[in-house]
Amino acid sequence: MTGRRPERRGTPAVVRLLVLATFVVILNETIMINAIPRLMTDLNITEQAAQWLSTAFMLTMAAVIPVTGWFLQRVTTRRAYATAMGVFLAGTALATVAPVFEVLLVARVVQAAGTAVMMPLLMTTLMTVVPERDRGRVMGVVTMAISVAPAMGPTVSGLILQLGSWRLLFAAVLPIAAVITWRGLAQLENVGEPQLSTIDWFSVGAAAAGFGSLVYGLSRFGEGGTAVPAVIVLAGLVMIAAFAVRQLRLQRRDVPLLDLRVFRHRTYALSLLLMSLGFMAMLGSMILLPIYLQSLRGLSPLETGLLVMPGGLAMGLLGPAVGRVFDRFGARVLIIPGSAGIVAALAGLTQISMTMPYWQVLGLHALLMVSLAATFTPVFTLGLGALPERLYSHGSSMLGTLQQVASAFGTALVVTVMAGRAETRIAGGVTETLARLDGMRLAFVISAALALAMLGIAFLLPGRPAAAGEPEVLDVPLAADDLDDELEKAGLALEPVC
Numbered sequence: 001m002t003g004r005r006p007e008r009r010g011t012p013a014v015v016r017l018l019v020l021a022t023f024v025v026i027l028n029e030t031i032m033i034n035a036i037p038r039l040m041t042d043l044n045i046t047e048q049a050a051q052w053l054s055t056a057f058m059l060t061m062a063a064v065i066p067v068t069g070w071f072l073q074r075v076t077t078r079r080a081y082a083t084a085m086g087v088f089l090a091g092t093a094l095a096t097v098a099p100v101f102e103v104l105l106v107a108r109v110v111q112a113a114g115t116a117v118m119m120p121l122l123m124t125t126l127m128t129v130v131p132e133r134d135r136g137r138v139m140g141v142v143t144m145a146i147s148v149a150p151a152m153g154p155t156v157s158g159l160i161l162q163l164g165s166w167r168l169l170f171a172a173v174l175p176i177a178a179v180i181t182w183r184g185l186a187q188l189e190n191v192g193e194p195q196l197s198t199i200d201w202f203s204v205g206a207a208a209a210g211f212g213s214l215v216y217g218l219s220r221f222g223e224g225g226t227a228v229p230a231v232i233v234l235a236g237l238v239m240i241a242a243f244a245v246r247q248l249r250l251q252r253r254d255v256p257l258l259d260l261r262v263f264r265h266r267t268y269a270l271s272l273l274l275m276s277l278g279f280m281a282m283l284g285s286m287i288l289l290p291i292y293l294q295s296l297r298g299l300s301p302l303e304t305g306l307l308v309m310p311g312g313l314a315m316g317l318l319g320p321a322v323g324r325v326f327d328r329f330g331a332r333v334l335i336i337p338g339s340a341g342i343v344a345a346l347a348g349l350t351q352i353s354m355t356m357p358y359w360q361v362l363g364l365h366a367l368l369m370v371s372l373a374a375t376f377t378p379v380f381t382l383g384l385g386a387l388p389e390r391l392y393s394h395g396s397s398m399l400g401t402l403q404q405v406a407s408a409f410g411t412a413l414v415v416t417v418m419a420g421r422a423e424t425r426i427a428g429g430v431t432e433t434l435a436r437l438d439g440m441r442l443a444f445v446i447s448a449a450l451a452l453a454m455l456g457i458a459f460l461l462p463g464r465p466a467a468a469g470e471p472e473v474l475d476v477p478l479a480a481d482d483l484d485d486e487l488e489k490a491g492l493a494l495e496p497v498c
Contacts (some may be wrong), residue, residue: 030153140323271383341371
Protein backbone atom coordinates (compact mmCIF):
# COMPACT_ATOMS: atom_id res chain seq x y z
CA MET A 1 0.00 0.00 0.00
CA THR A 2 2.91 2.36 0.64
CA GLY A 3 3.77 2.36 -3.06
CA ARG A 4 0.32 3.43 -4.24
CA ARG A 5 0.84 7.19 -4.07
CA PRO A 6 4.06 7.25 -6.16
CA GLU A 7 2.45 4.87 -8.67
CA ARG A 8 -0.48 7.20 -9.08
CA ARG A 9 1.60 10.37 -9.45
CA GLY A 10 4.42 9.02 -11.59
CA THR A 11 4.73 6.96 -14.75
CA PRO A 12 5.94 3.41 -13.96
CA ALA A 13 9.58 2.88 -14.89
CA VAL A 14 8.72 -0.04 -17.17
CA VAL A 15 6.37 2.18 -19.18
CA ARG A 16 8.92 5.02 -19.43
CA LEU A 17 11.53 2.65 -20.81
CA LEU A 18 9.12 1.15 -23.32
CA VAL A 19 7.90 4.59 -24.45
CA LEU A 20 11.47 5.72 -25.15
CA ALA A 21 12.28 2.54 -27.05
CA THR A 22 9.02 2.68 -29.00
CA PHE A 23 9.62 6.30 -30.01
CA VAL A 24 13.03 5.45 -31.44
CA VAL A 25 11.88 2.43 -33.43
CA ILE A 26 8.66 3.98 -34.78
CA LEU A 27 10.55 7.10 -35.87
CA ASN A 28 12.20 4.93 -38.50
CA GLU A 29 8.90 4.22 -40.25
CA THR A 30 8.86 7.65 -41.94
CA ILE A 31 12.50 8.71 -41.63
CA MET A 32 13.30 7.68 -45.23
CA ILE A 33 10.77 10.01 -46.88
CA ASN A 34 13.22 12.91 -47.40
CA ALA A 35 16.12 10.62 -48.30
CA ILE A 36 14.63 9.30 -51.56
CA PRO A 37 16.39 11.79 -53.92
CA ARG A 38 19.75 11.14 -52.23
CA LEU A 39 19.26 7.36 -52.43
CA MET A 40 18.35 7.54 -56.11
CA THR A 41 21.69 9.22 -56.83
CA ASP A 42 23.96 7.26 -54.49
CA LEU A 43 22.54 3.79 -55.23
CA ASN A 44 21.61 4.44 -58.89
CA ILE A 45 17.98 3.36 -58.44
CA THR A 46 14.62 4.64 -59.68
CA GLU A 47 12.14 6.56 -57.55
CA GLN A 48 9.80 3.53 -57.53
CA ALA A 49 12.59 1.33 -56.15
CA ALA A 50 13.50 3.91 -53.49
CA GLN A 51 9.86 4.08 -52.36
CA TRP A 52 10.12 0.39 -51.50
CA LEU A 53 12.28 1.27 -48.49
CA SER A 54 9.16 2.80 -46.90
CA THR A 55 6.68 0.39 -48.46
CA ALA A 56 8.59 -2.71 -47.33
CA PHE A 57 8.75 -1.34 -43.79
CA MET A 58 4.98 -0.85 -43.73
CA LEU A 59 4.35 -4.26 -45.34
CA THR A 60 6.46 -6.04 -42.74
CA MET A 61 4.70 -4.22 -39.91
CA ALA A 62 1.31 -5.26 -41.28
CA ALA A 63 2.43 -8.89 -41.65
CA VAL A 64 4.17 -9.27 -38.25
CA ILE A 65 1.87 -7.35 -35.89
CA PRO A 66 -0.99 -9.91 -36.03
CA VAL A 67 1.39 -12.50 -34.55
CA THR A 68 2.43 -10.28 -31.63
CA GLY A 69 -0.73 -10.98 -29.61
CA TRP A 70 0.24 -14.66 -29.37
CA PHE A 71 3.94 -13.87 -28.93
CA LEU A 72 3.44 -11.44 -26.04
CA GLN A 73 1.30 -13.94 -24.15
CA ARG A 74 3.92 -16.66 -24.56
CA VAL A 75 7.12 -14.85 -23.46
CA THR A 76 8.16 -12.63 -20.56
CA THR A 77 8.30 -8.84 -20.85
CA ARG A 78 12.10 -8.86 -20.77
CA ARG A 79 12.38 -11.50 -23.48
CA ALA A 80 9.90 -9.69 -25.72
CA TYR A 81 11.82 -6.43 -25.22
CA ALA A 82 15.20 -8.07 -25.85
CA THR A 83 13.91 -9.78 -28.99
CA ALA A 84 12.31 -6.65 -30.43
CA MET A 85 15.24 -4.33 -29.75
CA GLY A 86 17.82 -6.94 -30.74
CA VAL A 87 16.18 -7.44 -34.12
CA PHE A 88 15.82 -3.67 -34.60
CA LEU A 89 19.50 -3.08 -33.75
CA ALA A 90 20.57 -5.79 -36.20
CA GLY A 91 18.53 -4.18 -38.97
CA THR A 92 19.85 -0.69 -38.17
CA ALA A 93 23.48 -1.87 -38.15
CA LEU A 94 22.99 -3.64 -41.48
CA ALA A 95 21.38 -0.53 -43.00
CA THR A 96 24.29 1.65 -41.87
CA VAL A 97 26.84 -0.40 -43.84
CA ALA A 98 24.58 -1.61 -46.69
CA PRO A 99 26.70 -1.60 -49.86
CA VAL A 100 23.82 -1.98 -52.34
CA PHE A 101 20.09 -1.29 -52.48
CA GLU A 102 19.06 -4.93 -52.00
CA VAL A 103 20.93 -5.16 -48.68
CA LEU A 104 19.39 -1.89 -47.52
CA LEU A 105 15.93 -3.22 -48.37
CA VAL A 106 16.55 -6.39 -46.31
CA ALA A 107 17.78 -4.22 -43.44
CA ARG A 108 14.54 -2.21 -43.51
CA VAL A 109 12.52 -5.41 -43.32
CA VAL A 110 14.55 -6.56 -40.30
CA GLN A 111 14.07 -3.16 -38.64
CA ALA A 112 10.32 -3.36 -39.18
CA ALA A 113 10.12 -6.85 -37.68
CA GLY A 114 11.53 -5.51 -34.41
CA THR A 115 9.40 -2.36 -34.52
CA ALA A 116 6.22 -4.41 -34.96
CA VAL A 117 6.58 -5.92 -31.49
CA MET A 118 7.22 -2.70 -29.58
CA MET A 119 3.89 -0.91 -29.78
CA PRO A 120 1.74 -3.92 -28.73
CA LEU A 121 4.28 -4.64 -25.96
CA LEU A 122 4.03 -1.06 -24.71
CA MET A 123 0.23 -0.93 -24.83
CA THR A 124 -0.23 -4.33 -23.17
CA THR A 125 2.22 -3.50 -20.38
CA LEU A 126 0.63 -0.10 -19.76
CA MET A 127 -2.87 -1.54 -19.45
CA THR A 128 -1.56 -4.16 -17.03
CA VAL A 129 0.52 -2.05 -14.62
CA VAL A 130 -1.22 1.37 -14.65
CA PRO A 131 -4.39 1.81 -12.52
CA GLU A 132 -7.46 2.85 -14.49
CA ARG A 133 -7.59 6.27 -12.77
CA ASP A 134 -4.11 7.15 -14.14
CA ARG A 135 -4.29 5.61 -17.60
CA GLY A 136 -5.20 8.83 -19.40
CA ARG A 137 -2.15 10.69 -18.09
CA VAL A 138 0.23 7.82 -18.88
CA MET A 139 -1.39 7.22 -22.26
CA GLY A 140 -0.71 10.87 -23.04
CA VAL A 141 2.99 10.11 -22.74
CA VAL A 142 2.53 7.06 -24.96
CA THR A 143 0.85 9.23 -27.62
CA MET A 144 4.21 10.90 -28.20
CA ALA A 145 5.76 7.59 -29.21
CA ILE A 146 3.03 6.20 -31.43
CA SER A 147 1.77 9.40 -33.04
CA VAL A 148 4.49 12.05 -32.90
CA ALA A 149 7.33 9.74 -33.96
CA PRO A 150 6.02 9.14 -37.50
CA ALA A 151 5.04 12.81 -37.76
CA MET A 152 8.58 13.89 -36.78
CA GLY A 153 10.34 11.41 -39.08
CA PRO A 154 10.55 13.72 -42.13
CA THR A 155 11.74 16.64 -39.97
CA VAL A 156 14.48 14.62 -38.31
CA SER A 157 15.65 13.15 -41.61
CA GLY A 158 15.68 16.60 -43.23
CA LEU A 159 17.96 17.91 -40.50
CA ILE A 160 20.30 14.89 -40.59
CA LEU A 161 20.58 14.90 -44.38
CA GLN A 162 21.93 18.45 -44.24
CA LEU A 163 24.98 17.01 -42.46
CA GLY A 164 25.92 14.33 -44.97
CA SER A 165 25.13 10.88 -46.34
CA TRP A 166 21.83 9.01 -45.94
CA ARG A 167 23.79 6.48 -43.86
CA LEU A 168 23.76 9.03 -41.05
CA LEU A 169 20.03 8.36 -40.68
CA PHE A 170 20.91 4.91 -39.35
CA ALA A 171 24.29 5.72 -37.81
CA ALA A 172 22.66 8.36 -35.59
CA VAL A 173 19.93 5.99 -34.43
CA LEU A 174 22.20 2.99 -33.75
CA PRO A 175 24.03 4.19 -30.58
CA ILE A 176 20.84 5.72 -29.16
CA ALA A 177 18.93 2.47 -29.65
CA ALA A 178 21.86 0.46 -28.21
CA VAL A 179 21.94 2.56 -25.02
CA ILE A 180 18.17 2.32 -24.63
CA THR A 181 18.35 -1.46 -25.07
CA TRP A 182 21.13 -1.78 -22.49
CA ARG A 183 19.36 0.41 -19.93
CA GLY A 184 16.07 -1.33 -20.56
CA LEU A 185 17.49 -4.79 -19.96
CA ALA A 186 19.18 -3.54 -16.78
CA GLN A 187 16.01 -2.04 -15.30
CA LEU A 188 13.06 -3.77 -16.95
CA GLU A 189 10.97 -6.11 -14.81
CA ASN A 190 8.62 -8.80 -16.04
CA VAL A 191 4.93 -7.97 -16.01
CA GLY A 192 2.42 -10.80 -15.77
CA GLU A 193 3.03 -14.49 -16.33
CA PRO A 194 3.69 -16.12 -19.71
CA GLN A 195 1.06 -18.55 -20.97
CA LEU A 196 2.33 -21.44 -23.04
CA SER A 197 0.22 -22.11 -26.12
CA THR A 198 0.57 -23.61 -29.57
CA ILE A 199 0.66 -21.56 -32.74
CA ASP A 200 -1.39 -22.19 -35.84
CA TRP A 201 0.93 -21.77 -38.79
CA PHE A 202 -1.91 -21.48 -41.28
CA SER A 203 -3.07 -18.40 -39.36
CA VAL A 204 0.46 -16.95 -39.45
CA GLY A 205 0.68 -17.43 -43.22
CA ALA A 206 -2.84 -16.16 -43.88
CA ALA A 207 -2.28 -13.05 -41.74
CA ALA A 208 1.05 -12.25 -43.37
CA ALA A 209 -0.27 -12.82 -46.90
CA GLY A 210 -3.60 -11.12 -46.28
CA PHE A 211 -2.55 -7.94 -44.49
CA GLY A 212 0.70 -7.72 -46.46
CA SER A 213 -1.14 -7.98 -49.80
CA LEU A 214 -3.76 -5.49 -48.70
CA VAL A 215 -1.18 -2.87 -47.71
CA TYR A 216 0.92 -3.51 -50.82
CA GLY A 217 -2.09 -3.32 -53.13
CA LEU A 218 -3.22 -0.05 -51.58
CA SER A 219 0.29 1.40 -51.91
CA ARG A 220 0.28 0.55 -55.65
CA PHE A 221 -2.75 2.71 -56.45
CA GLY A 222 -0.66 5.86 -56.62
CA GLU A 223 1.68 4.45 -59.28
CA GLY A 224 -0.76 4.58 -62.18
CA GLY A 225 -3.31 2.01 -63.29
CA THR A 226 -5.89 0.39 -61.05
CA ALA A 227 -6.38 -3.15 -62.41
CA VAL A 228 -3.30 -4.78 -60.86
CA PRO A 229 -3.58 -3.02 -57.46
CA ALA A 230 -7.29 -3.91 -57.31
CA VAL A 231 -6.49 -7.60 -57.90
CA ILE A 232 -3.81 -7.53 -55.18
CA VAL A 233 -6.21 -5.85 -52.72
CA LEU A 234 -8.92 -8.39 -53.54
CA ALA A 235 -6.50 -11.28 -52.98
CA GLY A 236 -5.52 -9.73 -49.65
CA LEU A 237 -9.15 -9.41 -48.58
CA VAL A 238 -9.78 -13.07 -49.46
CA MET A 239 -6.83 -14.17 -47.33
CA ILE A 240 -7.98 -11.94 -44.46
CA ALA A 241 -11.43 -13.52 -44.68
CA ALA A 242 -9.84 -16.98 -44.51
CA PHE A 243 -7.77 -15.80 -41.52
CA ALA A 244 -10.89 -14.53 -39.74
CA VAL A 245 -12.77 -17.81 -40.29
CA ARG A 246 -9.78 -19.72 -38.95
CA GLN A 247 -9.66 -17.53 -35.82
CA LEU A 248 -13.34 -18.13 -35.13
CA ARG A 249 -12.70 -21.86 -35.20
CA LEU A 250 -9.60 -21.61 -33.01
CA GLN A 251 -11.55 -19.56 -30.47
CA ARG A 252 -13.56 -22.67 -29.65
CA ARG A 253 -10.34 -24.06 -28.16
CA ASP A 254 -9.29 -20.62 -26.86
CA VAL A 255 -6.07 -20.68 -28.94
CA PRO A 256 -6.59 -18.01 -31.66
CA LEU A 257 -3.58 -16.23 -33.09
CA LEU A 258 -5.56 -12.97 -32.97
CA ASP A 259 -8.69 -13.07 -30.82
CA LEU A 260 -11.55 -11.50 -32.78
CA ARG A 261 -13.75 -11.37 -29.68
CA VAL A 262 -12.29 -7.89 -29.14
CA PHE A 263 -14.86 -6.69 -31.70
CA ARG A 264 -17.71 -7.78 -29.48
CA HIS A 265 -16.86 -4.87 -27.19
CA ARG A 266 -18.71 -1.91 -28.64
CA THR A 267 -16.48 0.83 -27.22
CA TYR A 268 -13.33 -0.88 -28.49
CA ALA A 269 -14.80 -1.41 -31.97
CA LEU A 270 -15.88 2.23 -32.27
CA SER A 271 -12.54 3.44 -30.93
CA LEU A 272 -10.69 1.30 -33.46
CA LEU A 273 -12.75 2.76 -36.31
CA LEU A 274 -12.17 6.33 -35.14
CA MET A 275 -8.44 5.70 -34.73
CA SER A 276 -8.20 4.26 -38.24
CA LEU A 277 -9.87 7.34 -39.71
CA GLY A 278 -7.52 9.53 -37.65
CA PHE A 279 -4.41 7.81 -38.98
CA MET A 280 -5.75 8.13 -42.52
CA ALA A 281 -6.12 11.88 -42.01
CA MET A 282 -2.66 12.24 -40.46
CA LEU A 283 -0.82 10.18 -43.09
CA GLY A 284 -2.77 11.82 -45.91
CA SER A 285 -1.68 15.27 -44.77
CA MET A 286 1.91 14.02 -44.32
CA ILE A 287 1.92 13.00 -47.99
CA LEU A 288 0.12 16.03 -49.45
CA LEU A 289 1.80 18.88 -47.57
CA PRO A 290 5.42 18.03 -48.55
CA ILE A 291 4.33 17.67 -52.20
CA TYR A 292 2.58 21.04 -52.04
CA LEU A 293 5.41 22.83 -50.23
CA GLN A 294 8.30 21.35 -52.22
CA SER A 295 6.90 20.70 -55.70
CA LEU A 296 4.61 23.72 -56.00
CA ARG A 297 5.99 26.29 -53.56
CA GLY A 298 9.69 25.43 -54.06
CA LEU A 299 10.75 24.83 -50.44
CA SER A 300 13.66 22.53 -49.63
CA PRO A 301 13.17 19.32 -47.59
CA LEU A 302 14.75 21.04 -44.57
CA GLU A 303 12.48 24.09 -44.89
CA THR A 304 9.48 21.80 -45.23
CA GLY A 305 10.50 19.84 -42.17
CA LEU A 306 10.94 23.00 -40.11
CA LEU A 307 7.55 24.31 -41.23
CA VAL A 308 5.68 21.22 -40.03
CA MET A 309 7.84 20.67 -36.95
CA PRO A 310 5.82 22.96 -34.61
CA GLY A 311 2.71 20.88 -35.18
CA GLY A 312 4.52 17.65 -34.40
CA LEU A 313 6.10 19.11 -31.26
CA ALA A 314 2.78 20.51 -30.06
CA MET A 315 1.19 17.12 -30.54
CA GLY A 316 3.77 15.49 -28.30
CA LEU A 317 3.94 18.17 -25.64
CA LEU A 318 0.16 18.27 -25.20
CA GLY A 319 -0.14 14.50 -24.78
CA PRO A 320 0.35 14.37 -20.98
CA ALA A 321 -1.96 17.37 -20.43
CA VAL A 322 -4.64 15.75 -22.58
CA GLY A 323 -4.24 12.57 -20.54
CA ARG A 324 -4.78 14.43 -17.27
CA VAL A 325 -7.95 16.02 -18.64
CA PHE A 326 -9.17 12.56 -19.62
CA ASP A 327 -8.52 11.19 -16.12
CA ARG A 328 -10.50 14.01 -14.56
CA PHE A 329 -13.36 14.67 -17.00
CA GLY A 330 -13.56 11.61 -19.28
CA ALA A 331 -13.19 11.14 -23.02
CA ARG A 332 -16.08 13.05 -24.61
CA VAL A 333 -14.83 16.53 -23.63
CA LEU A 334 -11.68 15.77 -25.64
CA ILE A 335 -12.77 13.49 -28.48
CA ILE A 336 -15.64 15.64 -29.75
CA PRO A 337 -13.72 18.98 -29.87
CA GLY A 338 -10.65 17.13 -31.18
CA SER A 339 -12.60 15.58 -34.05
CA ALA A 340 -14.18 18.97 -34.83
CA GLY A 341 -10.71 20.52 -34.91
CA ILE A 342 -9.54 17.88 -37.40
CA VAL A 343 -12.50 18.71 -39.65
CA ALA A 344 -11.74 22.44 -39.39
CA ALA A 345 -8.03 22.00 -40.18
CA LEU A 346 -8.62 19.79 -43.22
CA ALA A 347 -11.39 22.10 -44.44
CA GLY A 348 -8.92 24.98 -44.20
CA LEU A 349 -6.35 23.04 -46.22
CA THR A 350 -8.86 22.63 -49.06
CA GLN A 351 -8.20 26.33 -49.77
CA ILE A 352 -4.45 25.98 -50.43
CA SER A 353 -3.15 28.17 -53.24
CA MET A 354 0.11 29.42 -54.69
CA THR A 355 -0.17 32.54 -52.52
CA MET A 356 -1.41 31.14 -49.20
CA PRO A 357 0.84 32.60 -46.47
CA TYR A 358 3.20 30.09 -44.89
CA TRP A 359 2.03 31.09 -41.42
CA GLN A 360 -1.46 29.99 -42.41
CA VAL A 361 -0.19 26.59 -43.57
CA LEU A 362 1.75 26.25 -40.33
CA GLY A 363 -1.33 27.21 -38.29
CA LEU A 364 -3.62 24.74 -40.05
CA HIS A 365 -1.07 21.95 -39.69
CA ALA A 366 -0.59 22.76 -36.00
CA LEU A 367 -4.38 22.74 -35.48
CA LEU A 368 -4.54 19.34 -37.17
CA MET A 369 -1.77 17.87 -35.00
CA VAL A 370 -3.16 19.33 -31.74
CA SER A 371 -6.63 18.04 -32.59
CA LEU A 372 -5.23 14.59 -33.34
CA ALA A 373 -3.46 14.62 -29.97
CA ALA A 374 -6.71 15.55 -28.23
CA THR A 375 -8.37 12.62 -29.99
CA PHE A 376 -5.74 9.86 -29.98
CA THR A 377 -4.92 9.81 -26.27
CA PRO A 378 -8.49 9.36 -24.95
CA VAL A 379 -9.48 7.00 -27.76
CA PHE A 380 -6.51 4.70 -27.12
CA THR A 381 -7.29 4.65 -23.42
CA LEU A 382 -11.03 4.27 -23.85
CA GLY A 383 -10.80 1.48 -26.41
CA LEU A 384 -8.27 -0.75 -24.66
CA GLY A 385 -9.83 0.01 -21.28
CA ALA A 386 -13.09 -1.51 -22.51
CA LEU A 387 -11.40 -4.92 -22.93
CA PRO A 388 -10.82 -7.56 -20.25
CA GLU A 389 -7.17 -8.02 -19.29
CA ARG A 390 -6.82 -11.31 -21.17
CA LEU A 391 -7.55 -9.46 -24.43
CA TYR A 392 -5.13 -6.53 -23.96
CA SER A 393 -2.39 -8.05 -26.13
CA HIS A 394 -4.87 -9.01 -28.87
CA GLY A 395 -6.53 -5.59 -28.76
CA SER A 396 -3.23 -3.74 -29.08
CA SER A 397 -2.10 -6.06 -31.90
CA MET A 398 -5.34 -5.44 -33.79
CA LEU A 399 -4.89 -1.70 -33.29
CA GLY A 400 -1.34 -1.83 -34.65
CA THR A 401 -2.38 -3.90 -37.66
CA LEU A 402 -5.24 -1.64 -38.64
CA GLN A 403 -3.01 1.40 -38.12
CA GLN A 404 -0.78 0.12 -40.93
CA VAL A 405 -3.76 -0.69 -43.15
CA ALA A 406 -5.34 2.71 -42.49
CA SER A 407 -2.05 4.48 -43.21
CA ALA A 408 -1.69 2.65 -46.53
CA PHE A 409 -5.33 3.26 -47.43
CA GLY A 410 -5.10 6.95 -46.56
CA THR A 411 -1.95 7.38 -48.63
CA ALA A 412 -3.41 5.49 -51.60
CA LEU A 413 -6.66 7.44 -51.41
CA VAL A 414 -5.17 10.94 -51.42
CA VAL A 415 -2.54 10.14 -54.06
CA THR A 416 -5.07 8.47 -56.37
CA VAL A 417 -7.61 11.29 -55.99
CA MET A 418 -4.94 13.94 -56.49
CA ALA A 419 -3.46 12.28 -59.58
CA GLY A 420 -6.84 11.50 -61.15
CA ARG A 421 -8.13 15.05 -60.67
CA ALA A 422 -4.89 16.55 -62.04
CA GLU A 423 -5.02 14.36 -65.16
CA THR A 424 -8.61 15.37 -65.81
CA ARG A 425 -7.82 19.07 -65.43
CA ILE A 426 -4.74 18.84 -67.68
CA ALA A 427 -6.82 17.14 -70.35
CA GLY A 428 -9.20 20.10 -70.08
CA GLY A 429 -6.40 22.54 -70.92
CA VAL A 430 -5.38 23.70 -67.44
CA THR A 431 -1.67 24.18 -66.70
CA GLU A 432 0.10 21.39 -64.82
CA THR A 433 0.70 23.51 -61.73
CA LEU A 434 -2.92 24.56 -61.36
CA ALA A 435 -4.08 21.02 -62.15
CA ARG A 436 -1.93 19.52 -59.39
CA LEU A 437 -3.09 22.20 -56.98
CA ASP A 438 -6.71 21.41 -57.80
CA GLY A 439 -5.99 17.70 -57.27
CA MET A 440 -4.58 18.42 -53.83
CA ARG A 441 -7.63 20.47 -52.90
CA LEU A 442 -9.94 17.61 -53.84
CA ALA A 443 -7.80 15.17 -51.85
CA PHE A 444 -8.13 17.41 -48.78
CA VAL A 445 -11.91 17.55 -49.38
CA ILE A 446 -12.02 13.75 -49.22
CA SER A 447 -9.92 13.79 -46.04
CA ALA A 448 -12.26 16.35 -44.48
CA ALA A 449 -15.23 14.11 -45.32
CA LEU A 450 -13.54 11.21 -43.51
CA ALA A 451 -12.96 13.52 -40.55
CA LEU A 452 -16.69 14.26 -40.48
CA ALA A 453 -17.24 10.53 -40.03
CA MET A 454 -14.81 10.69 -37.09
CA LEU A 455 -16.92 13.43 -35.54
CA GLY A 456 -20.05 11.30 -35.88
CA ILE A 457 -18.36 8.34 -34.19
CA ALA A 458 -17.11 10.62 -31.39
CA PHE A 459 -20.70 11.29 -30.32
CA LEU A 460 -21.30 7.52 -30.01
CA LEU A 461 -18.43 6.90 -27.58
CA PRO A 462 -18.98 6.94 -23.81
CA GLY A 463 -17.13 9.20 -21.41
CA ARG A 464 -15.38 6.25 -19.76
CA PRO A 465 -15.04 2.50 -20.42
CA ALA A 466 -17.43 0.12 -18.70
CA ALA A 467 -16.45 -0.80 -15.14
CA ALA A 468 -14.57 -4.05 -14.57
CA GLY A 469 -16.93 -6.97 -14.64
CA GLU A 470 -19.48 -5.00 -16.70
CA PRO A 471 -18.23 -5.33 -20.27
CA GLU A 472 -20.14 -3.31 -22.83
CA VAL A 473 -20.41 -5.73 -25.74
CA LEU A 474 -22.03 -5.53 -29.11
CA ASP A 475 -25.55 -6.84 -29.23
CA VAL A 476 -24.85 -9.94 -31.30
CA PRO A 477 -25.77 -13.59 -30.69
CA LEU A 478 -23.22 -15.55 -28.72
CA ALA A 479 -21.38 -18.27 -30.60
CA ALA A 480 -21.14 -21.67 -28.95
CA ASP A 481 -17.63 -21.06 -27.67
CA ASP A 482 -18.57 -17.62 -26.30
CA LEU A 483 -21.59 -19.16 -24.52
CA ASP A 484 -19.25 -21.63 -22.83
CA ASP A 485 -17.04 -18.73 -21.72
CA GLU A 486 -19.97 -16.80 -20.26
CA LEU A 487 -21.29 -19.87 -18.40
CA GLU A 488 -17.85 -20.57 -16.99
CA LYS A 489 -17.54 -16.99 -15.72
CA ALA A 490 -20.90 -17.38 -13.99
CA GLY A 491 -19.82 -20.62 -12.36
CA LEU A 492 -22.21 -22.68 -14.49
CA ALA A 493 -19.74 -24.42 -16.79
CA LEU A 494 -21.26 -27.48 -18.40
CA GLU A 495 -19.49 -30.79 -18.06
CA PRO A 496 -19.23 -32.93 -21.21
CA VAL A 497 -21.83 -35.66 -21.43
CA CYS A 498 -19.50 -38.28 -22.80
